[in-house]
Amino acid sequence: MIGAESLVRTLVAGGVNVCFTNPGTSEMHFVTALDRVDGMRCVLGLFEGVVTGAADGYGRMADKPASTLLHLGPGLANGLANLHNANRARTPMVNIVGDHATYHRRYDAPLTSDIEGAARPFSHWVKTSPDAQSVARDGAEAIAAASTPPGRIATLILPADTAWNEGTAIAAVPSIPQRAKVAREALAEALAALRSKEPCVLLLSGKALREHPLNVAGKIARATGAKLLAQTSNARIQRGAGRVSIDRIPYPVDQAVALLKDVRHVVLIEAKAPVGFFAYPNKPSVMTPEGCRIHTLATPLEDGVHALEWLADELGAGGQTAPVEPLKKPEIPTGAITLESLAAAIGALLPDQAIVADESITSGRNLFGFTKGSAPHDWLQNMGGSIGLGLPMATGAAVACPDRKVVCLESDGSGMYTLQALWTQAREKLDVTTVLFNNRVYNILKGELANVGAGNPGRKALDMLEIGRPDIDWCGLANAMGVEASRATTIDEFVDQFRTGLKTKGPYLVEVML
Numbered sequence: 001m002i003g004a005e006s007l008v009r010t011l012v013a014g015g016v017n018v019c020f021t022n023p024g025t026s027e028m029h030f031v032t033a034l035d036r037v038d039g040m041r042c043v044l045g046l047f048e049g050v051v052t053g054a055a056d057g058y059g060r061m062a063d064k065p066a067s068t069l070l071h072l073g074p075g076l077a078n079g080l081a082n083l084h085n086a087n088r089a090r091t092p093m094v095n096i097v098g099d100h101a102t103y104h105r106r107y108d109a110p111l112t113s114d115i116e117g118a119a120r121p122f123s124h125w126v127k128t129s130p131d132a133q134s135v136a137r138d139g140a141e142a143i144a145a146a147s148t149p150p151g152r153i154a155t156l157i158l159p160a161d162t163a164w165n166e167g168t169a170i171a172a173v174p175s176i177p178q179r180a181k182v183a184r185e186a187l188a189e190a191l192a193a194l195r196s197k198e199p200c201v202l203l204l205s206g207k208a209l210r211e212h213p214l215n216v217a218g219k220i221a222r223a224t225g226a227k228l229l230a231q232t233s234n235a236r237i238q239r240g241a242g243r244v245s246i247d248r249i250p251y252p253v254d255q256a257v258a259l260l261k262d263v264r265h266v267v268l269i270e271a272k273a274p275v276g277f278f279a280y281p282n283k284p285s286v287m288t289p290e291g292c293r294i295h296t297l298a299t300p301l302e303d304g305v306h307a308l309e310w311l312a313d314e315l316g317a318g319g320q321t322a323p324v325e326p327l328k329k330p331e332i333p334t335g336a337i338t339l340e341s342l343a344a345a346i347g348a349l350l351p352d353q354a355i356v357a358d359e360s361i362t363s364g365r366n367l368f369g370f371t372k373g374s375a376p377h378d379w380l381q382n383m384g385g386s387i388g389l390g391l392p393m394a395t396g397a398a399v400a401c402p403d404r405k406v407v408c409l410e411s412d413g414s415g416m417y418t419l420q421a422l423w424t425q426a427r428e429k430l431d432v433t434t435v436l437f438n439n440r441v442y443n444i445l446k447g448e449l450a451n452v453g454a455g456n457p458g459r460k461a462l463d464m465l466e467i468g469r470p471d472i473d474w475c476g477l478a479n480a481m482g483v484e485a486s487r488a489t490t491i492d493e494f495v496d497q498f499r500t501g502l503k504t505k506g507p508y509l510v511e512v513m514l
């Protein structure tokens with residue numbers, strides 16, 4: 001068995017059975033090994049940002065790593081922006097990056113670069129296999145590294161001769177460490193804060209935003225009067241009817257500061273202390289008021305679910321009823337398209353167990369409120385701020401969960417970074433309904449321009465923020481890639497077309513003209 005095949009077999013035996021790929025010459029032995037091994041689904045992306053973004057969506061929903069196959073330094077580089085997002089989301093992922101044969105590197109052929117150097121800022125674990133005999137073992141180590149909770153990026157670089165030379169048998173995945181439980185001192189500090197009778201926020205992120213821990217947090221909130229909040233962006237929130245709903249800290253600094261102005265204690269559970277996405281002249285970097293104490297109950301690496309259960313135990317909150325949302329869908333709106341009517345329509349029609357991939361930027365600011373009482377669903381956000389994640393993330397989530405409807409909420413500017421994901425959705429017949437908010441502008445940047453005090457924009461500056469002239473035809477783009485699409489100019493049209501998308505088994509795009 002050659003090295004490449006020993007790696008593919010090791011991946012499959014280790015539970016990694018999806019590979020998002022964009023291969024080249026140096027990965028050909030890996031590609032043909034895929035033919036010889038059952039149990040690996042291979043999904044082609046036509047740009048590496050689609051590949052890494054899809055692996056992110058997959059990892060979040062499957063709670064285990066997908067693999068990617070990338071072509072040397074440049075292939076990896078094309079995928080780095082979404083690898084950054086996945087890294088910030090703590091998504092498990094195994095990247096396989098092909099390289100020149102070990103003996104060829106010294107000739108400095110055109111595709112040669114420092115792959116390890118490019119991978120390191122976005123990976124927890126980076127290794128170049130030295131020879132074919134090491135490939136299976138290195139692959140098994142990469143799976144363990146990626147699967148170490150809460151989830152990590154492992155990047156294994158595979159020189160071509162390590163793929164084509166004689167390898168070993170399948171290697172077993174080393175044991176994976178469990179998450180550390182929180183320290184008793186941290187618990188005592190959180191308890192003191194919750195019992196202080198001073199205004200207290202439980203700030204949640206990570207796995208603490210799944211249904212069960214949210215339920216426990218809801219009981220703690222009931223028992224103590226603490227307020228529940230989630231980070232501004234989160235990898236995955238389980239929400240909707242029957243679950244405890246949680247608001248997020250708003251993105252705009254003034255709104256975040258106003259929300260937190262009276263808070264004296266923030267207890268962090270797998271969350272980070274709230275800071276601004278950016279610095280702005282004359283606005284604070286830290287969102288909490290002076291004198292507010294930050295108590296880290298569980299870091300993002302620690303077991304926040306166990307910490308919440310322990311906290312509830314100590315507080316005797318187990319007998320409380322969690323404040324779960326009743327099923328309460330908005331009325332179907334009619335008339336003009338507004339951000340409110342769109343949010344209401346989406347909230348009314350969101351299917352049971354939908355997976356929402358949200359990169360709606362300014363068009364989606366009302367969505368969270370209008371979907372609180374919708375059918376139960378998962379909500380995935382961009383945690384790294386690098387736009388161009390939504391369409392790929394929806395693609396990967398659909399691969400992970402073929403029995404669930406994926407609803408991708410995508411803004412036009414962000415969508416243009418990785419629109420090739422639509423082609424992958426068509427080829428794989430993935431069940432994704434995309435709502436594309438076509439406002440022909442980088443709307444958020446107009447606000448940011450005012451916020452940083454950059455002065456009044458002139459024509460040249462505005463041209464850098466507006467993406468019309470020519471206007472982008474999203475129905476045309478979708479059709480060209482094999483995805484059925486329609487354009488909505490009134491909310492009644494939107495409701496009809498969104499319904500059609502949801503009824504269609506496979507990809508569909510509704511272009512919303514704003």
Ligand SMILES: Cc1ncc(C[n+]2csc(CCOP(=O)(O)OP(=O)(O)O)c2C)c(N)n1
Nearest residue numbers: 361362386387411412413414441442443444
């Ligand atoms: C990789 C990357 N490049 C550039 C930016 C800067 N940026 C932030 S938001 C944005 C435009 C968003 O426009 P759109 O997706 O249309 O959403 P809208 O603001 O119109 O709601 C840009 C270019 C970024 N965040 N990430």
Ligand SMILES: [Mg+2]
Nearest residue numbers: 412413439441
């Ligand atoms: Mg826009």
